[in-house]
Amino acid sequence: MVMRISGMSSGMDIDKIVSDLMKAERLPKTKLKQKRDLYSLEMNLYREVNTKMAAFRDAMNELRYSSKMTGMKATSSSTDVTAAVNQVTGASSHSIQVDQLADYARLEGSGGVGALSLQGTANVDGTTITQGVNDRLSIKLDNTTKIITIPANTYSADDLRTEIQKQVDSAFGSNRLNVQLDASNQISFEPAAATNGFKPQVTLYDIPNSAMSALGFTGNQSYRLNLTNSLSDLTSQNKLTNPLVPSSGTLTFGNGTTVDYDANSTLQSIMDSVNRSAAGVTMSYDSLNDKFTITSKQTGAAQTVDVSDSGGLLAGIGLPASASVSGKDATGKLDGADFSVSSNVYSKDGIAYTLNKVTASAVTVNIASDPDSIVNNVKKFVTAYNEMMELVNTRLSETKSNKYAPLTDEEKDAMNDDDIALWENKVKTGLLSNSSILRDAKNSLRSLLSKQVDGITDQFNSLADIGLTTQAFTGAYVAKDQGKIELNEEKLRSALAANPEAVNQLLTNDVGVDSQEGIFVGMYNRANSIIGDLVKKAGRVNGIDSDRTTAIGKSIYDLDTKMLEMENRLSKKEDNYYRQFTIMEQAIAKSNASISWLSGQTG
Template structure:
């Protein structure tokens, strides 16, 4: 880079001259930046459409399943039983009496599996703490912090007690952990119990020798540490050392070694397809095996070899929750009675507390076939029959239709606006220099002018408008001819009003006509939106619109990327365009830097010549 000197000899403002010259040189790069800004603005506008399209798709998703559009609703007289309706059926009423809830079988340790306590070995009469043995990590109640002991030569045991107490108080708060000193000069930690009596876990982790200097061992903890190896945890198990071996959960083998942690074993059980989960109840210090499914099944455990189950305080040998032991919960099915309005009572047994009444060939359950499509959730054993009513739910369908129409109108209004906008003459993207000289509000107004018309006549937006409109004018085959099109249930296109292009194609609802249709044939209205037998001509309106909105979202993402995504995402059409332009802009930075150096070099040469001439003239003037 040449020396950049001012015009001391020539009297010229070299920096100003070069700056003006560079403005001309930067014109090609400025045009590239404006081109990049235009592409970025286009991305923003398409992503704005994407947002509206996503909202429209979600409204279709709420309508495309028949279970959401039954036109019926269920209510109960008590929260002991919840009711849902997943198919069209006549209004009806009945009662539910719950005798037993479904319960998952479980087994838990018969007693605590570990011993509590955190006591170190006897300390010397004098302990030196220096930079080489002052640091350690302490985990308390799930929070880990670094602790630095104050360096000192010749700590007495009582002084170390005070120092450790001070550091723990500073890190975790006053009175969280009590540091005691036994008569044998052993430091002893005692976490303070909460209101429920539970004492949190505390653990020391060695960094550079501080743990050992305090008389403790690396990873020593107050209670059993799930992440320490079974071998290292032997002192915490009430039963002592763990021997390698195998046990079975519901007949599935689980192998372990003393190098595994208890957390490893828990994860192994939970991922082995045993049909049960294994967990640690920290409050009660017990292991719990619980079947994943409710119903009259049992948890079975068998110690094949080793001693882990025994160490976890489960009876040695083969045991199950069917055994009469205090720590077992026997699995059971739900038992309840449905009594219909005509007095017919049916006793039902279910392995879960969620029961869907469906058509059955069973002589007893077939008495409920007229209630097929009603879903019951049993929450509590009842003391009195719970009354259930199934009645028309016109509001449910009407509200979903209103949401769909609102989402569509929001989308089509924005599409119309962008298609009909024309470019504003005289507005180009602002340069960096122009933005620096303008107020934020003025920049925003200018950018809006620049964005206007960028999606004018977009083929993608035209496809969105035309293909969605086509669905609204198509009959749905297989649905009652009285209600097989939107206009037949009161959903029509608003009339065109000159000068209001943004409202062209919007939908309007005749709510009275819609409610009358639902009252007359709720199943037909439901099918108009949700029919989906796999034949294109028989697909319901919501099904078709959901599929098309999905397709259009994919096209919008391919064009401009996801909302909030990078503007230089080369997997998108506009993103690649922006990235390519950005590379050209970077290339120009190097060219312009070199060009600026050339200008300064030339002016430097000129300045040297002028200085030399001035020197000669000065000498000549002195000779006369």
């Protein structure tokens, strides 16, 4: 950057002159900035439509399934068994008895697998704590980590215990973590038990200036079993109640899947490997009961946990070295006929029974007509469709005014917030009036309103047949209401009474053939496709403006790049102006000096 000299010799306000010159120079960049702002406003308008379209799609996702539009409801005499109608069926009554629930194959280990202690190994009598050398301890109690500082001193064992207890109480509060001293002058930490008797985890972490070594502790040493410690560390710290010789081994599951481990493996890494594998089981640790469990991922008698261990891992964590257990099927009687099913949902004749408990006696499930459910769901469709269509209509019908351009920073500085908001609203009005995406979206969705679905009786194969039509013209053209729909509830109820299955198929058919696709299924699919087009055009809601994977984002990115390049050129141009004025000032100063000298010579 050039040295900038004010007009001391010329008397000119050089900063003002250069600023005025640069205003003219910056006009092209200002135009680019305004163009970028227009793109940004357009992007936000598209994203607004995207939000409304997503809400419509989500509503369709709730309504496009056959089970949502059966017009039937199930009531149960007990919460032990609940039921839902998943296809159109007649009114009926059923009796169901549950003798056994389906269950996972589960191999449970013994409790108390971890030794509860956080014990140091050093005789701390006469320990010297030096500031900045070994005066800090990082302690994590439950989910709270604190660093305590031990004042520098040479301590007796009891004085050191007392000082650490003081610092611990200050960090975590009294009676949360007790610092103890045994007959060998070794420090230990004992957490206080919760009301349920559970003692929380306590872990020491290695940090700069750590006092752990002086106190006889190692990094990541903990009170309870620490799943992130290596098998060799757990063994050296005596953290397992069962003997474990840390060495390599392999867990082999019934389907041939294997998981290898060695002395450097951690219990967490072994569990993660098992859970990611194709073994079809989940290995977990219950910290409350301090035990390990291996469980099948699905229920049913066909599911098994079949595992063997070539090393000592399973025995060390309280599980048998070799075992095979099976799951259970749900069993019972439906209307006097035995059933057996691998899950706790049993479906029969369009009714899904959810088995929650073994029943002491038979539970009665009644199936009855429920036209209100379909009527209410259709009303949800009408509301969601009309709200979405109103926004699309509004954006397409707005007229753009060329009188309003995005405000410059200087213009905003001269206006209040309300006036700025009004102006910017004028600027964005009409930006989407020629949008082919919105026009195609509107036409695509409206075409479904008049579609006749093949494969259904002609009496009920279109929305008009069940009381859904576009709103009648009222004599006054209102752009935002064009294409909205309205429901003749009486006609819908009549259709449901006459042929509920046809109504269900009209709305929810999903057989993979376009001509037979139900209206709600088609609405969902097209809304999903429109959202994809909107994302390609303007990006996702809350995405960045300069997303080059989108059409508008690419334009914004290109403009940002041009403005950056232009700003570099403008900076050089400004420096050049100052350089020229500096030369002028220096020349005037030199001339003034010469005149002053001559005047002095002539007296």
